[in-house]
């Protein structure tokens with residue numbers, strides 16, 4: 058969803074996190090990013106700049122760490138995360154069809170979030186449950202032997 062109006066985020070949580078960190082060293086970087094993400098659901102750019110201003114941590118370095126680690130997200134996330142396996146075991150058992158069915162049902166492509174912020178859709182190399190191929194995971198729920206025709210009823214379980 059795009060908006061022409063710039064909406065400023067409430068920086069209170071970020072300021073509290075910076076204060077609670079005590080002395081800032083380079084080791085503080087990852088814990089701060091984790092706490093900021095817990096508070097905001099992702100790492101908003103304007104908040105990272107505020108953290109940099111408050112702590113003296115380098116904004117470019119923060120951005121570099123945030124893009125390096127998969128656990129960090131620079132864009133807002135959906136309420137639910139769907140991970141669809143694109144690994145070999147799933148691929149040979151129709152995984153590509155499941156990915157396409159999810160893209161159609163959600164009207165997004167891999168890596169995107171639905172306009173209503175309900176789902177973020179990702180693909181992963183293996184979910185570690187190849188015996189259930191093809192597999193998808195929604196939040197912490199695994200769905201194995203998934204059929205494209207069942208996608209809608211699975212998604213309906215998540216508000």
Ligand code: FES
Nearest residue numbers: 142144147184187
């Ligand atoms: S290849 Fe899909 S779960 Fe391992």
